Amino acid sequence: MELKLDNITKNYGTAATLSEVSFTLNPGVYGLLGANGAGKTTLFRIICGLMKPTQGAVKYNNRDISTQAESFRTILGFLPQDFSYYPDFTALKFMLYISSLKGLNHKTAKKRCLKLLKQVGLDDVKGKRIRKYSGGMKQRLGIAQAMINDPEILILDEPTAGLDPKERVKFRKLISSFASKKIVILSTHIVADVEYIADEILILKEGRLVDRGSVPALLKEIQHQVWECLISEGEVTEMEEKFLVSNRRHVENDILLRIVSDKKPKEDARQVDPALEDLYLFYFQEGDNIE
Amino acid sequence: MKEIARITGVGVPTAQSRISQGLKKMSRLLSREEFTDELFKSYTTGMWELEQTFKYDLRQHTMVKLMIFGLTDLLLVILLSLITKSALSISLLKIILYLLVPYNIICILLFSVLTIWRKQLHSYTLWLLSGTVTIAALLIANIFKIYDLKTVYWIISYLVTAFLLEFIVYSQVRAIRLEVI
Numbered sequence: 002m003e004l005k006l007d008n009i010t011k012n013y014g015t016a017a018t019l020s021e022v023s024f025t026l027n028p029g030v031y032g033l034l035g036a037n038g039a040g041k042t043t044l045f046r047i048i049c050g051l052m053k054p055t056q057g058a059v060k061y062n063n064r065d066i067s068t069q070a071e072s073f074r075t076i077l078g079f080l081p082q083d084f085s086y087y088p089d090f091t092a093l094k095f096m097l098y099i100s101s102l103k104g105l106n107h108k109t110a111k112k113r114c115l116k117l118l119k120q121v122g123l124d125d126v127k128g129k130r131i132r133k134y135s136g137g138m139k140q141r142l143g144i145a146q147a148m149i150n151d152p153e154i155l156i157l158d159e160p161t162a163g164l165d166p167k168e169r170v171k172f173r174k175l176i177s178s179f180a181s182k183k184i185v186i187l188s189t190h191i192v193a194d195v196e197y198i199a200d201e202i203l204i205l206k207e208g209r210l211v212d213r214g215s216v217p218a219l220l221k222e223i224q225h226q227v228w229e230c231l232i233s234e235g236e237v238t239e240m241e242e243k244f245l246v247s248n249r250r251h252v253e254n255d256i257l258l259r260i261v262s263d264k265k266p267k268e269d270a271r272q273v274d275p276a277l278e279d280l281y282l283f284y285f286q287e288g289d290n291i292e
Numbered sequence: 293m294k295e296i297a298r299i300t301g302v303g304v305p306t307a308q309s310r311i312s313q314g315l316k317k318m319s320r321l322l323s324r325e326e327f328t329d330e331l332f333k334s335y336t337t338g339m340w341e342l343e344q345t346f347k348y349d350l351r352q353h354t355m356v357k358l359m360i361f362g363l364t365d366l367l368l369v370i371l372l373s374l375i376t377k378s379a380l381s382i383s384l385l386k387i388i389l390y391l392l393v394p395y396n397i398i399c400i401l402l403f404s405v406l407t408i409w410r411k412q413l414h415s416y417t418l419w420l421l422s423g424t425v426t427i428a429a430l431l432i433a434n435i436f437k438i439y440d441l442k443t444v445y446w447i448i449s450y451l452v453t454a455f456l457l458e459f460i461v462y463s464q465v466r467a468i469r470l471e472v473i
Binding site: 049050051074075081085086087088103150 | 338
């Protein structure tokens with residue numbers, strides 16, 4: 002099983018949202034990291050066949066998906082960023098409706114729907130109208146609908162948005178148990194979510210794929226560039242202007258800063274192990290005054 | 293019209309008004325609120341994007357819905373024609389034409405709206421459009437006295453609208469086939 006993006010470019014007028022994005026995915030969980038406007042949603046929409054690229058092609062098992070549209074949709078599960086639903090449907094009716102549009106037979110569909118509703122914790126409220134659900138419940142329903150057809154390719158755009166920490170842990174377990182022999186691609190702003198479950202991270206910046214690799218491999222890139230140092234309250238502004246600060250917290254009367262920099266920021270600064278959030282900031286830092 | 297008035301024992305304006313009322317009721321029946329809501333709900337709720345990614349995509353299942361509603365409406369048209377025929381002394385051809393021409397026009401409008409405005413569609417737009425079309429149809433019917441026109445004009449209208457409808461349906465089916473291939 003192989004999903005290949007071959008030189009994908011997408012232009013809106015003269016502005017390029019995606020520029021020559023190429024990568025190949027095999028079974029595994031992939032986290033797509035990028036700032037707002039980096040092109041993540043456009044990339045997902047192109048993979049799902051909702052949008053045609055200006056240039057390039059998406060190939061599944063060496064065949065362009067546009068030449069196998071229906072069969073590709075059969076093995077696809079998708080959760081859009083803004084998940085919509087029929088507010089007057091109950092969760093079970095909604096799931097069954099989607100099952101029939103995904104071509105599942107009724108018996109299999111009902112079993113699968115009930116199982117998934119249980120897995121996402123909506124079993125007790127499956128007969129309740131979706132309009133009465135909380136944001137987190139709707140999001141869990143969105144995740145469940147994407148998995149009804151046991152898809153070979155599962156694309157989740159911001160799946161953890163609106164989930165509380167307990168729900169996020171549940172979500173990570175669900176994806177891990179589901180992901181064997183499947184391609185799962187998910188984007189999120191919550192870096193910890195991809196850090197825990199992704200086999201590989203893809204970093205998209207201004208429409209270009211700037212890096213990819215496993216979490217340890219990517220963290221090696223900033224291995225000796227993350228520091229912690231104690232400073233006084235008065236020095237904070239100056240340090241923040243000079244360096245990329247990934248965290249700050251009060252320690253007694255001082256402030257402990259976590260800094261990403263290739264130079265030692267202060268004489269008494271000590272090197273610490275990098276985290277994915279440091280890497281995210283390293284790639285998506287703003288302002289030119291940061292060294 | 294005079295003949296209808298004579299048979300039913302009422303004045304010409306009363307006969308006209310009764311026919312007009314009957315047609316209004318029928319148009320409500322043919323474009324039932326549930327039908328319209330069902331047809332457009334993917335767009336009005338924002339589900340259309342997700343539904344495009346399913347095995348049977350949005351275009352396919354909208355076509356199926358249109359076919360089901362269209363056939364139901366067609367059966368109703370035939371049934372109403374037969375009932376009207378037994379109640380009034382108008383030729384069956386005229387009754388069928390009086391029903392099929394508006395039916396074709398409604399189908400053309402529905403297909404066009406679904407194709408052109410699908411992404412910007414909102415339930416308010418939909419109801420505004422339905423209201424405008426109904427008022428326009430009533431005004432046209434009253435101003436031009438379309439039911440007094442010769443049958444030949446109705447036949448021409450039917451042929452033109454049927455051709456347009458067939459063309460639109462054929463284009464959609466062809467697009468689906470190409471996508472599947």
